[in-house]
Amino acid sequence: MKADVVQSPPPDRRNNHYTCNRDPLKAEPLAKLPLGSVRARGWLGHQLDLMVDGMHGRLEEMSSFLEPDNGWFGTDKQGWEEQPYWLRGFYPLAVLTGNERCVASAAKWIEAVLRSRDADGYFGAPYHKAVKGKDGSSLPDLWPHMVMLDALIQHHEHTGDERVVSLMNDFFRFCRDLPDAQFIPKNVWSEPDRYREEFGDWKPTIQHKRAGDMLPHIYWLYNRGGEEWLLSLAERFFEHIQPPQDEWLDHHVVHFTQRFQYPGVYHALSRDPRHLALAGYWYAQHMAVWGQQPRGIFAADEQIRPGKVDPRQGFETCGMVEFAKSFYLLGRLTGDPIYADRTEDIMLNHYPPSHTRDLKALHYLTASNQPQLDCYEKHDHFNKGRHFDYSPHLYRCCRHNAAMGWPWYVQNLWQASSDNGLVAWLYAASDVSAVVGDGTKVTLRAETDYPFDTRVGITVRTDAACTFPLYLRVPRWCSGFAARLNGKALRVEAKAGSFVRIEREWTDGDVVSVDMPVEESLTTWPRNGSVTVDRGPLSYSVRIEEDWKRCGGDDEWPEWEVFPRSPWNYGLLTGYGPAARVAKAEPPSPQPWTVEAAPIELKVRAKRLPEWQIGADRTVAPLPESPVASAEPEEDITLIPMGCARLRMSCLPVVRQS
Secondary structure: OEEEEEOOOOOOOOOOOOOOOOOOOOOOOEEOOOOOOEEEOHHHHHHHHHHHHOOOOOHHHOOHHHOOOOHHHOOOOOOOOHHHHHHHHHHHHHHHHOOHHHHHHHHHHHHHHHHOOOOOOOOOOHHHHOEEOOOOOEEOOOHHHHHHHHHHHHHHHHHOOOHHHHHHHHHHHHHHOOOOOOOOOOHHHHOHHHHHHHHOOOHHHHHHHHHHHHHHHHHHHHHHHOOOHHHHHHHHHHHOOOOOOOOOOOOEHHHHHHHOOHHHHHHHHHOOHHHHHHHHHHHHHHHHHHOOOOOOOOOEOOEOOOOOOOOOOOEEHHHHHHHHHHHHHHHHHHOOOHHHHHHHHHHHHOOHHHEOOOOOOEOOEEOOEEOOEOOOOOOOOOOOOOOOOEEOOOOHHHHHHHHHHHHHHHHOOEEEEOOOOEEEOOOOOEEEEEEEOOOEEEEEEEEEOOOOOOEEEEEEEEOOOEEEEEEEEEOOOOOOOEEEEOOEEOOOOOOOOEEEEEEEEEOOOOEEEEEOOOOEEEEEOOOOOOEEEEEOOEEEEEOOOEEEEEEEEOOOOEEEEEEEOOOOOEEEOOOOOOOEEEEOOOOOOOOOOOOOOOOEEEEEEEEEOOOOOEOOOOOEOOOOOOOEOOOOOEEEEEEEEHHHOOOEEOOEOEEOOO
């Protein structure tokens, strides 16, 4: 047996059992396992069950975009991003739960898309093949296909349906053969207003911002056939990505969460280190200014705005799932575990409160400081309208796109490694079945209540002894990572932000035990001096009692406002040492992401700040600059994981102590 610490699986090898980048594409340390290889249990599995009967599993009943006369079914109506947004999450939801209703519906959609292919290779809504301009010109809109291919590729992964490969070959030939005047024309960059006027809509211009989303699909097809013209097409798509908006890559939250990773993904083809570095640069530059709030979201209520950096500025739900998708791609390309950390930051701290506890509604914006969620339409946001209240009927893009949140998270819990092993990339109760080593199929079961309990047990099931490496991610927040094999401690000095690699001949029933000690700590936000309480993979919010009030919808699919029933305007006293941990429930509730079921509470000392209130525009006032004075008495207050808190105050001023 060999146990050591590495920064990633080998970057110069290719897995023998799963399709990987072939030359000249750069080898990837990690490879995605096919849909269905990983199954969730515990609280994560319960999220999928809630989705089946929640809005994502039954969105066809509510969304006008999913009517059977939409363009993806061959009609002359539009069939744009909404349908593929939903299907790329709904299809894996159906597979991972096996729900008969969802399976039948997903198959209906896949068959309709596969039947939509034209003789020239185009597929999808006829409307978007030639969006008509006022002067008789036309422009193909390729953006919705970039999304739909996510669903088709997952279908191929799960079933091996070769019609997907045939359709993609024909479609990419269609793209290859488009003249420059029709292939994402570059003059849109300098004349966006003219194009909106010409086509009467902004939709055809989205493809200019997001053309990089086609790169992974082209790589996927190239890796199965090796046709070199596909790589030339990938270069063409990359060259037609709209340049940075100004000194910022992009002002729009969803554009940014997709666009920052494009040069990194292109690095697989170019092999130019600058491209990979550029993805890191755009991320770091953006987060340093706009990311003055915990766990990876930034101040952009659809758009970043000068002076609007306070944690009351919300983050779009679409941005959460798109950020996670970007991290999955960059994580596999680089092998760097930081992308798993960033995925957990978003999905375990912000994604749960973007939905109601029963997953029957969501809201458009989630902020780190938002003590009231109402249906007021004139908050201090970039655009006006209802953004905070929960609804299954509003929020065009988010209510379709958010469907991929948990199903894609489940698929990425485990990865195949370039040296024919398995990687515990994200921690959750799960089973993974995969081919490893010399071709043996094994099943590993992870037992854990992560992120609430950071101990993990992994049991190996195999019919025959086999040798392969098992990688265990050491999160960036963890010091003192310890692992045992069959009860015996492994002598490794695991460093945060690395992997523990165990290679041995594994036999049935072998058990690896992982202990990741957690400590309470404070993150200080330099712009205003506020602090956030952290503990392991979670950050914490003031516990605010919730008052839910119906504001619309119907009895089956209601809309909700949420108002505070307890104080929220506190400043933290930081001189009292670490917070006290209070475990409420062992094990956690099947749905732990609520105020009532929060598995962990922390006690801290604080004072009320009476002047810090909700303003006339019903938006919480900006953070007072720390340190702040308060004549109020000291109190013990309770903090809960911010993923459990729909009313949230996570960035708190520091109280000046006399």
